[in-house]
Amino acid sequence: MKTTNHFFKPMLLGLLSLVALSSCEKDNRAEPKSELKGRIVYEGAPVGVRSNGVQLEIWQRGYQLFTKIPVYVNQDGTFSASLFDGNYKLVRLRGNGPWVDNTDTIDVELRGTKELDVPVKPYFVFQNDVYSKGEGKVSATFNLKQVDNSRTLERVNLYVGTTTIVDPNNNAVNVQEIAANITDLSKPITLTATLSPTLAKREYVYARIGVKTSGVGEMLFGAPQKVMLR
Amino acid sequence: MKRISQYLLVLAIFILSGCAEQWLDRKPQNIILEEQVWNDSKMITGLLANYYDRLPAHTSLTTGWAEFAAYDEAMWSNNDDGRNNIVSYPFDRWRLWDYGLIRDINLAIENIETYGTSLNEGQKTQFSAEFRFLRAFVYFELVKRMGGVPLVTKQLIYDFNGNPAYLQQPRNTEEEVYDFIASELDAVKDQLGNDGSNTRANRFTAMALKSRAMLYAGSLAKYNNLMASPIATPGREVGIPAARANDYYAKSLAASEEIINSGKYQLYKTNPNLGENFYDAITKKSANPEIILAQDFLVSKDKRHGFTYDNIARNVREDNLSSSSITPSLNLVEDYEYLDGTSGELKTRNAGNTDYIYYDNLQDVFANKDARLYGTVIYPGTSFRGTPVQIQAGVKVWNQASNSFQNVESNTLGSNYDDGGLLTGSSGPQRSQTEVTNSGFYLRKYVDQTAMSSTRGIRSDMWWVRFRLGEIYLNASEAALELGKAADAIKYVNLVRERAGFGANSLKTLTLARLQNERRVELAFEDHRVWDLVRWRIAHEVWNGNASNPDAVIYALYPYRVVRPGHPTHNKYVFDKLVAPRFRAPRFFQMGNYYSSIEQIVIDNNPKIVRNPFH
Numbered sequence: 001m002k003t004t005n006h007f008f009k010p011m012l013l014g015l016l017s018l019v020a021l022s023s024c025e026k027d028n029r030a031e032p033k034s035e036l037k038g039r040i041v042y043e044g045a046p047v048g049v050r051s052n053g054v055q056l057e058i059w060q061r062g063y064q065l066f067t068k069i070p071v072y073v074n075q076d077g078t079f080s081a082s083l084f085d086g087n088y089k090l091v092r093l094r095g096n097g098p099w100v101d102n103t104d105t106i107d108v109e110l111r112g113t114k115e116l117d118v119p120v121k122p123y124f125v126f127q128n129d130v131y132s133k134g135e136g137k138v139s140a141t142f143n144l145k146q147v148d149n150s151r152t153l154e155r156v157n158l159y160v161g162t163t164t165i166v167d168p169n170n171n172a173v174n175v176q177e178i179a180a181n182i183t184d185l186s187k188p189i190t191l192t193a194t195l196s197p198t199l200a201k202r203e204y205v206y207a208r209i210g211v212k213t214s215g216v217g218e219m220l221f222g223a224p225q226k227v228m229l230r
Numbered sequence: 231m232k233r234i235s236q237y238l239l240v241l242a243i244f245i246l247s248g249c250a251e252q253w254l255d256r257k258p259q260n261i262i263l264e265e266q267v268w269n270d271s272k273m274i275t276g277l278l279a280n281y282y283d284r285l286p287a288h289t290s291l292t293t294g295w296a297e298f299a300a301y302d303e304a305m306w307s308n309n310d311d312g313r314n315n316i317v318s319y320p321f322d323r324w325r326l327w328d329y330g331l332i333r334d335i336n337l338a339i340e341n342i343e344t345y346g347t348s349l350n351e352g353q354k355t356q357f358s359a360e361f362r363f364l365r366a367f368v369y370f371e372l373v374k375r376m377g378g379v380p381l382v383t384k385q386l387i388y389d390f391n392g393n394p395a396y397l398q399q400p401r402n403t404e405e406e407v408y409d410f411i412a413s414e415l416d417a418v419k420d421q422l423g424n425d426g427s428n429t430r431a432n433r434f435t436a437m438a439l440k441s442r443a444m445l446y447a448g449s450l451a452k453y454n455n456l457m458a459s460p461i462a463t464p465g466r467e468v469g470i471p472a473a474r475a476n477d478y479y480a481k482s483l484a485a486s487e488e489i490i491n492s493g494k495y496q497l498y499k500t501n502p503n504l505g506e507n508f509y510d511a512i513t514k515k516s517a518n519p520e521i522i523l524a525q526d527f528l529v530s531k532d533k534r535h536g537f538t539y540d541n542i543a544r545n546v547r548e549d550n551l552s553s554s555s556i557t558p559s560l561n562l563v564e565d566y567e568y569l570d571g572t573s574g575e576l577k578t579r580n581a582g583n584t585d586y587i588y589y590d591n592l593q594d595v596f597a598n599k600d601a602r603l604y605g606t607v608i609y610p611g612t613s614f615r616g617t618p619v620q621i622q623a624g625v626k627v628w629n630q631a632s633n634s635f636q637n638v639e640s641n642t643l644g645s646n647y648d649d650g651g652l653l654t655g656s657s658g659p660q661r662s663q664t665e666v667t668n669s670g671f672y673l674r675k676y677v678d679q680t681a682m683s684s685t686r687g688i689r690s691d692m693w694w695v696r697f698r699l700g701e702i703y704l705n706a707s708e709a710a711l712e713l714g715k716a717a718d719a720i721k722y723v724n725l726v727r728e729r730a731g732f733g734a735n736s737l738k739t740l741t742l743a744r745l746q747n748e749r750r751v752e753l754a755f756e757d758h759r760v761w762d763l764v765r766w767r768i769a770h771e772v773w774n775g776n777a778s779n780p781d782a783v784i785y786a787l788y789p790y791r792v793v794r795p796g797h798p799t800h801n802k803y804v805f806d807k808l809v810a811p812r813f814r815a816p817r818f819f820q821m822g823n824y825y826s827s828i829e830q831i832v833i834d835n836n837p838k839i840v841r842n843p844f845h
Contacts, residue, residue, distance in 0.1 A: 052317070065834045066833075066837065067833075067834065093844065094844060095459075095821045095822070095843065095844045096822070151458070155776075157776075157778075168775050168776060168777060168816065168818075169318075169815045171777070174777045175778075176776070176778045212776070215457075215459070217770060217775075217821050218820075
């Protein structure tokens with residue numbers, strides 16, 4: 001018995017390791033190496049959105065199953081997707097982002113890495129936004145420009161948070177002005193948020209402005225701004 | 231040795247061959263054959279029980295019960311914060327594609343015809359009618375979540391020819407599915423039998439389903455088309471033409487009035503205490519003339535559930551774990567009007583908002599409210615099973631120096647303050663503890679009063695009401711209002727309000743907004759809220775994800791005892807309204823939530839299926 005044991009043990013171990021090492025090699029596909037990167041832009045400037053809220057869809061014809069690849073847009077308006085080389089169609093999903101519906105397809109020929117600007121037409125955009133701090137307060141002053149007249153303004157908000165991700169779901173303080181109080185869009189609008197004592201003690205906070213168009217689910221945002229409190 | 235085995239072999243051949251026919255040709259003991267099922271009315275009834283049990287619901291006592299805490303009726307006060315922190319409702323949240331159940335029912339309808347040789351015609355017709363009622367119920371559940379779905383009414387059999395295209399049915403239009411439901415219910419209502427049953431379908435159950443389904447279709451036809459951009463697909467898989475609205479409302483009203491005028495059902499009015507009466511109206515299982523269809527349970531037959539274990543108020547729980555999961559919101563409590571017809575907003579501050587209003591007793595702030603509040607919610611100063619549910623957040627101690635109150639709260643439930651009086655109630659509320667209310671309220675509706683029903687060992691056999699007359703009155707009122715029959719609309723809604731203590735003819739005029747609130751308070755925790763907001767197309771406005779919108783945020787009410795010795799307000803009670811401390815993300819319903827997304831595998835298997843809008 002002992003001799004056989006000595007003989008079989010290394011054999012068995014060898015066999016096992018052979019199985020373990022070889023199995024991953026052959027039956028798996030290579031991961032997609034090409035990358036499609038891009039920005040959602042209006043007049044060349046990126047459009048800010050809610051993180052994890054807005055998506056684009058990518059489609060590819062020619063295969064048995066026709067399934068969309070959802071691409072979520074980051075809060076600064078950028079997006080990226082790892083794909084195989086090929087010809088894709090990029091679609092701006094209806095009723096999804098804070099802009100006018102445009103279902104024109106964008107053809108994407110992907111070979112290696114590609115950068116792409118996806119143009120949209122928002123209902124409202126921010127201009128000349130400046131941020132300032134007061135005693136336990138943070139203010140934002142900005143102009144609102146109506147780009148498309150088919151829908152009306154609902155409200156503007158100022159969100160203050162402790163990280164760069166700031167939106168209706170991630171914030172510490174939030175103030176708003178409803179459309180009824182905003183009569184003249186040619187004049188700058190100022191929103192002031194009063195910070196809680198714990199927030200006011202911090203070294204800095206992030207402030208971000210957002211505009212809500214009535215009848216559109218998502219809001220359009222400015223860039224988050226770091227405001228030094230001391 | 232060899233000899234013996236040869237003899238044995240010969241012997242065995244003799245023995246086995248003698249009775250071979252019976253031996254090999256026995257009836258299986260573990261399989262029931264089609265012929266056996268479809269000729270035995272007891273087995274068919276057993277099968278029916280299975281199908282009733284599988285009827286879908288978004289929230290009921292057994293299916294998805296925790297989701298009662300995911301909207302604006304309540305928040306979640308048990309462990310984990312998922313339902314208090316829903317950033318946005320996912321697009322597959324209400325997804326349902328239960329063609330397994332549809333197929334089972336289709337199969338039953340076909341098999342009872344094929345195999346049911348010894349049943350008489352009457353039995354066959356009645357059972358088939360009941361199967362068709364169940365199928366209509368399932369199609370209604372499908373269409374209200376997904377929009378138009380393929381109407382499959384026969385079993386689909388694949389012939390292995392390599393091309394399954396002939397089995398791939400496209401989606402029917404939303405309109406066609408609602409019309410199918412109406413025509414099926416009309417076709418079977420005279421055949422259903424089951425007179426007087428409230429757990430199996432009879433003609434009035436069919437009319438109750440028709441009343442609800444046609445009301446949904448009518449309001450979809452009307453309110454979807456009033457939106458700035460109506461939700462529709464080019465093939466009308468989603469989107470009912472506005473012209474159909476009146477027709478659907480008329481059908482709904484006719485179905486409701488058939489039930490009302492039959493005189494077979496009455497609003498439950500047995501208990502002279504109106505608050506208790508409303509609780510009894512939903513939970514009392516015997517001599518209850520209001521219930522049209524319920525899913526019943528029975529502890530002694532092991533048909534039971536843990537809804538009471540999970541939701542009973544903290545200090546009356548009998549188990550050592552759980553309790554307090556679904557805790558109603560202040561939003562809901564304030565939607566119950568005062569009996570004089572004024573807005574139900576609780577009066578906690580004086581007219582100038584300079585000081586609290588001081589109450590002698592905790593329950594005094596709720597005095598003269600709609601009796602349905604008591605029947606639905608356990609609020610401070612009330613009891614459950616005869617035991618007071620002690621709800622007090624802490625004390626407010628007067629600070630002479632700063633001329634203001636200071637809050638003192640304790641993490642120990644049922645603890646006393648220095649003056650010997652109560653500090654924090656044995657049922658909370660607590661700002662961050664779990665298994666104790668965070669909103670300051672507990673659920674009463676559907677929580678079982680039977681002793682030991684909140685233990686894991688025994689559990690509860692409280693039933694789940696699918697249809698009751700109270701809803702039918704409100705359906706009739708809404709349909710009549712939409713059809714311009716204001717007098718009828720007011721008559722029906724006033725009957726429901728009268729039972730709640732408002733007195734006869736309490737409303738003289740009626741608007742849809744008033745009726746919407748009436749449905750909210752009467753039908754709270756009965757799986758109506760989401761679907762009502764969806765069909766009125768206001769869900770995206772009520773739950774718009776804005777932290778400044780009081781409808782999208784869950785509020786709490788924290789009662790305090792005043793400690794100010796020597797002052798007339800000493801030992802009186804004041805109330806703070808606040809955003810519920812454990813509530814995180816405002817409710818956010820997006821346009822893509824009006825119809826749930828269809829799973830990719832369904833589209834892969836059947837490319838004729840069109841996607842829903844926004845997905």
